[in-house]
Amino acid sequence: GENVEQHPSTLSVQEGDSAVIKCTYSDSASNYFPWYKQELGKRPQLIIDIRSNVGEKKDQRIAVTLNKTAKHFSLHITETQPEDSAVYFCAASLPSAGKSTFGDGTTLTVKP
Amino acid sequence: ETGVTQTPRHLVMGMTNKKSLKCEQHLGHNAMYWYKQSAKKPLELMFVYNFKEQTENNSVPSRFSPECPNSSHLFLHLHTLQPEDSALYLCASGGQGLNTEAFFGQGTRLTVV
Numbered sequence: 001g002e003n004v005e006q007h008p009s010t011l012s013v014q015e016g017d018s019a020v021i022k023c024t025y026s027d028s029a030s031n032y033f034p035w036y037k038q039e040l041g042k043r044p045q046l047i048i049d050i051r052s053n054v055g056e057k058k059d060q061r062i063a064v065t066l067n068k069t070a071k072h073f074s075l076h077i078t079e080t081q082p083e084d085s086a087v088y089f090c091a092a093s094l095p096s097a098g099k100s101t102f103g104d105g106t107t108l109t110v111k112p
Numbered sequence: 113e114t115g116v117t118q119t120p121r122h123l124v125m126g127m128t129n130k131k132s133l134k135c136e137q138h139l140g141h142n143a144m145y146w147y148k149q150s151a152k153k154p155l156e157l158m159f160v161y162n163f164k165e166q167t168e169n170n171s172v173p174s175r176f177s178p179e180c181p182n183s184s185h186l187f188l189h190l191h192t193l194q195p196e197d198s199a200l201y202l203c204a205s206g207g208q209g210l211n212t213e214a215f216f217g218q219g220t221r222l223t224v225v
Contacts, residue, residue, distance in 0.1 A: 034214070043202065043216040044155070089155060098143055098162055102155040 002027045004092050006103025014111055019080050021106045023090035024072040032093040033066060033073050034100060039086045048075070080110045115139040118203050118217035125193065126225055133188040133220045135203030141215070143206050144186040146178060149219070150199040161186060193224045 003026040031052035036044040091100035146158040160168035177189040
């Protein structure tokens with residue numbers, strides 16, 4: 001089955017700096033890679049996703065990149081703000097699997 | 113509000129009790145999921161249902177029993193739980209294919225005493 005590793009497990013940055021979270025996956029057949037943000041006491045929420053036919057996707061201050069050859073994908077947050085503080089989960093999904101395999105999460109703290 | 117509603121939000125139960133968690137979605141999704149979230153394992157898949165049929169049981173102990181009477185409702189029946197089962201139980205829904213468990217409920221915080 002699919003295995004997803006996520007690094008780092010914790011990340012602390014100053015407000016305004018950039019933050020990068022990296023994930024690797026094991027099954028080259030995976031073709032959908034969502035990212036979730038979970039604020040303290042709240043539900044995980046899908047913030048951005050990327051499919052295997054795309055190398056990069058951007059949405060305002062958030063961007064994801066995908067390297068299929070190396071089987072890794074990354075979340076980039078620019079101009080971080082305190083409200084970006086949360087746990088971020090990456091995931092990988094096989095075609096028609098109907099489910100995603102999640103990484104163990106990264107706790108991001110943005111210091112004002 | 114993402115359209116996935118879980119009740120109750122908090123539950124305290126004894127080890128000999130029987131209780132049920134409920135999840136409801138009116139997003140027209142055909143897949144529903146139960147996840148366990150704890151410090152030990154941040155997002156642990158328990159069960160997957162597609163079109164009311166269970167398609168995955170991730171080696172979950174039989175003291176957890178899921179039920180999916182229709183595509184909009186999912187239950188998790190609990191009996192003779194252990195203290196280590198205390199966790200946040202998250203329901204999610206999604207569509208088959210590329211967009212999987214895109215929408216999560218708020219979760220039920222379960223404490224077993």
